[in-house]
Amino acid sequence: MKTFEEKWTAWLDGELSGKELAEFEASLPDKAAAEAEKRDAKKLGALLKRELGAQALTNEEFFSHQLRERIARESAEPSRERDIAVSTWWTIRRLFWTGTASLAVFLIFAVFVMREKNPAEQSQYLSQILNARVDPVVSPNATISMFEAKGDRVTVLWTEGLQSLPADYAAK
Amino acid sequence: MLRSILLFTALVALVMNAAPGLRAAEAVWSGLVIAENVAQPEPIPPELTRIEGPLKQLFGYNQFQVIGQSSKTLKTGEEDWLATSKYFALHVDARGESEAGYVLNLKLYKEKELLLETDTKLSKRSPLVIKGPQVGGGQLLLVLVVQ
Numbered sequence: 001m002k003t004f005e006e007k008w009t010a011w012l013d014g015e016l017s018g019k020e021l022a023e024f025e026a027s028l029p030d031k032a033a034a035e036a037e038k039r040d041a042k043k044l045g046a047l048l049k050r051e052l053g054a055q056a057l058t059n060e061e062f063f064s065h066q067l068r069e070r071i072a073r074e075s076a077e078p079s080r081e082r083d084i085a086v087s088t089w090w091t092i093r094r095l096f097w098t099g100t101a102s103l104a105v106f107l108i109f110a111v112f113v114m115r116e117k118n119p120a121e122q123s124q125y126l127s128q129i130l131n132a133r134v135d136p137v138v139s140p141n142a143t144i145s146m147f148e149a150k151g152d153r154v155t156v157l158w159t160e161g162l163q164s165l166p167a168d169y170a171a172k
Numbered sequence: 173m174l175r176s177i178l179l180f181t182a183l184v185a186l187v188m189n190a191a192p193g194l195r196a197a198e199a200v201w202s203g204l205v206i207a208e209n210v211a212q213p214e215p216i217p218p219e220l221t222r223i224e225g226p227l228k229q230l231f232g233y234n235q236f237q238v239i240g241q242s243s244k245t246l247k248t249g250e251e252d253w254l255a256t257s258k259y260f261a262l263h264v265d266a267r268g269e270s271e272a273g274y275v276l277n278l279k280l281y282k283e284k285e286l287l288l289e290t291d292t293k294l295s296k297r298s299p300l301v302i303k304g305p306q307v308g309g310g311q312l313l314l315v316l317v318v319q
Contacts, residue, residue: 132290167308
């Protein structure tokens with residue numbers, strides 16, 4: 001069972017017919033006023049459809065519209081990337097190269113320091129006695145030894161049994 | 173950016189490789205020293221200050237006097253020189269330079285008599301001390317230091 005409002009809306013839209021139309025129009029208290037309202041409603045509907053309704057696009061227009069939107073979207077993306085690049089110095093690429101450079105510098109310093117502190121090469125920084133000899137005729141019982149006082153970095157050639165000399169030989 | 177990093181890295185490597193080779197002309201001080209024990213020792217000569225501790229500890233004397241000395245600036249590493257006192261002479265013959273220091277031939281003469289001969293590598297960081305003959309109550313020491 002339709003309400004009056006439903007029947008009224010259907011009547012305005014011209015959807016009532018036959019017996020139902022006759023009964024509804026008979027139930028109207030002022031048919032002339034209702035007819036005037038129906039005309040106004042139709043005019044308003046036509047006006048709204050004309051002014052607000054979506055314009056149907058042809059195939060060509062739709063294709064052009066899609067293209068324009070895509071071009072606009074793609075041209076906007078690089079500028080957005082540029083904005084990001086400008087806004088921060090530490091891009092991934094720069095971080096990568098900075099890291100690589102830091103590592104290279106560290107390795108150079110590490111190699112340099114390790115070469116300095118290599119225990120196997122430490123002795124080259126102490127003086128060394130390559131060989132030593134005394135005159136066997138002058139000092140037949142002389143002996144020679146050598147050692148390094150590593151704490152003080154002093155290298156000593158130690159002789160024993162050299163000919164002793166009088167105190168006069170200490171003269172300048 | 174990449175070129176800058178490579179350039180910087182190469183520069184650092186170059187400087188670090190070149191650094192050990194940049195040896196300025198260095199002076200070798202050679203001295204004839206008499207070590208003695210005396211009641212009132214005189215202050216140690218300035219040339220021996222840096223090895224005062226080991227000298228006293230190793231040889232057991234409380235006074236060290238320089239009776240002859242010579243300081244030679246090495247430019248080619250092939251120079252030779254003499255440090256003399258009244259009776260002793262120390263002939264130092266530099267026979268080349270290495271990364272570690274100088275190769276030296278040392279000869280100790282008593283007047284014209286050769287007492288001792290040795291070949292050494294003298295390091296800049298490591299003084300060389302040679303115990304010579306007993307002289308009176310003391311001891312003759314030969315000291316070589318790169319200054």
